[in-house]
Amino acid sequence: MNKELENNIMNKIKTGQVKLKSKYVFLAEKLGLGTAFTLSIVLSALLFNLILFYMKETDNLYYLSFGKNGVLAFLESFPYALVVAFILFIILAGYLITKSDVSYKKPFGYFTVSLIVFVMFLGGILTYTKIAEKIEKGNHPFNTILMKGSLEMRDKGIAGIVFEKGEDYLIVETPHGLRNIDLTKIEEQKILNIEKGNFVLAVGENRNYDFVAQEIQVLDKEKMPIINRGIDKKFKPFLNKKLDEENIKQLPPQLMHFDEEEKKCIKECFDAGKNPKNCFDECINP
8 A cells, every 4th residue: 555655656756746845945935934923923012012002102091081971082092003903913923823833733722822922921021122112203114003093183082281271161282283172061160170281181072173072181291191292293393392472472373273263363363462361262262
């Protein structure tokens, strides 16, 4: 039987039905498989680290502190691109394992669990290297993905530093410029302690150029470093220092996220030499 099988194989080789591969080809395939697997593991760990960084340093998780009213804002600001990319690289790593000799030694479920645990462990270790912060600040491919979700304008939430407080509104510095938060739906006692310079987080709804808040709270601005850096990047190129009562009068119109009538009214008011608070009182929700 063995002799017959041997002759059958030799005949197929001679007729070209079976082609022999050089040991160097096998070595190259194994090396390529190992390299692809290692790269997928490293990228998975990096993406997991970026997800942790995003959720820790942006407004995303803090919206859940509003309970059910903050769920839509949380979902809107969730880092879907990072999570999808992470899952794809985990799947790729699992697929590459099935193509290796190792896959025959243990059940696939064992390798899957071990792979996920190892990637999460490695991603946690990367936290101490501050690599995610370097990527966020630098010009890297991941930067575009990370910053797009962290600084884009929300429909259901807003975060920023209070520049001016009126009877039923706030003017806040955000990564998109100055914005108006309408407080008419907020109970008076909930806004009494809000002061200029406070970092506020609100949930509600965008209506044209105004954000109509349903709930609002004051937070430590150090909890959202990415939002603070976004504010600095928006204002510092024009002001080179912190926004105040004087230099706001030189603020370019594109940094005031108000409608055209409000912008015109505010500019005329500033040109007349009036105090910014009086100008906002006159022009915002008069």
